[in-house]
Amino acid sequence: MTSSWFSPSGGDLSAGYARHAGTLRGALRHALVARALRTHLPDGQQQVLDVGGGDGHQAAQLARAGHLVTVLDPDTAMLERAAARIAAEPGEVRDRVRLVEGDGEHAEDVVGGGFDAVLCHGVLMYVADPDRFIRHLARAARPGGLVSLMTKNQDALAMRPGLEGRWPDTLTALRGGPQLGNLGVTSRAHSAAAVATMLAEAGAATTAWYGVRVFTDHLGDAPVGENFDLVLDAEWEAGRRDPYRRVARLLHFVAWTAREGQ
Template sequence: MTNSWTTPARPGEPLADRYAHRSGTLRGTVRHRLVDRALAEHLPAAPPQRVLDVGGGTGVQARLLAERGHHVTVLDPDATMLARARASWLPYASDAPGSVAFCRGFGEQAPLLVGTGWDAVLCHGVLMYLEDPAPLLHALAQCPRPGGIVSVLAYQADALAIRRGLTRDWSGVLRALHDPVEDNSIGTVSRGVDRATVLRILAEHRIDLLQWYGVRVFTDHLEDECAGDDLDEVLQAEWEAGRIDPYRRVARHFHLITRAGQDREATDPRPPAP
């Protein structure tokens, strides 16, 4: 299993610190808020859902879901990321109607580590660090209950050159047009992911597409820019463009919302590991 996050090309880089910083920028805010809005469209508000967040990192998405009353377990192999997630949750925990729990481990082992029968399974910003995403996708497909949601966010292989062009990195454009692998801004290697391949693998497990969105159509090239007074307008523009062609096809990320078939064999859910 080759994972460029856990075995970065430049060992010693503070990946968790850089990721946490990026989450607080306009780009990071747009990503998390748009994904959360899409999840709200498809996750029932009541009763609260049991959500597994595979590769949940610093827990931003988990916290947003818990604040709406859902019960989330974050599964992540990076101890530093999990420590940040725990620390960020503490100030919110007493007032939130939902909950967040944490488990260290790789997503490929999710059925063994945290069990099955989840109402929703999330995998956001993980596939692009894997040389072969298929083993993780097969593991994720075992985790939802019949009728449960599987949400996948990854870099679009066909759109990697867009940001390079908008920042006038012409050599980067030429590389991205021919090779979906890049050195990214947080200090590791990432890859564009083929949306059709993800859908094909999930469909093998009778998990089918409900809706897909583009995330960061207009703001991906803004690097460290902070959110401003126009954030609400930015989010609305990104949301509306990310739901329609051709805009969603040139966004940095694709966001797939899929659902497990009701005819899948049900499995007994096991409680999340402590």
């Protein structure tokens, strides 16, 4: 898999990712995914693989909760940011995080398998063969393990430009034209039905899915405000029910691989 954090001209996009993570939209994405993981991860310490874990934001949260986390990312600049983030944590948290350079399609070769949970958030939209990629993710999980996958919502691509009043871009999205993400990189999107099907074909049955950013996706680089907790609660409630979750910018799926003997 080619690193998604380099532009076609070769420019480093990891700094852009870091800036986005500090906005309301970025903060909500991380917080909503974290809440869903807390809801679904089993009790006790879990062995977690975070594929495309980027700057280690999710890994740090999981390690603080007591889990052992391996971050697998193909981009050196992102791993450097992750190393800096983890270095600022207390020793017991640092000791629970391992940073490895590599991509999800070679996860078993690089870090092995048998993980209690395999996470992959915001990567699927950049891979050329999503079906194959998801099969590799599922194989890295143990039997009965959790697979957490987040990607862009194909059925809601026109919502952001429409709410922002960018009518040519709105029509392009409605007509199925190419899309640029926050970082200016062309990306793909997937419908909820397609994601569930790909997971099922990889041997992972979906038990829950969420919409991420229903009400706030059009707010650009708005900063995190004092009412963040209220916004988070509103997004969480909308993101777990129809019809709201179907117009969210991102889809977050939680699935489980089959247990041995099933």
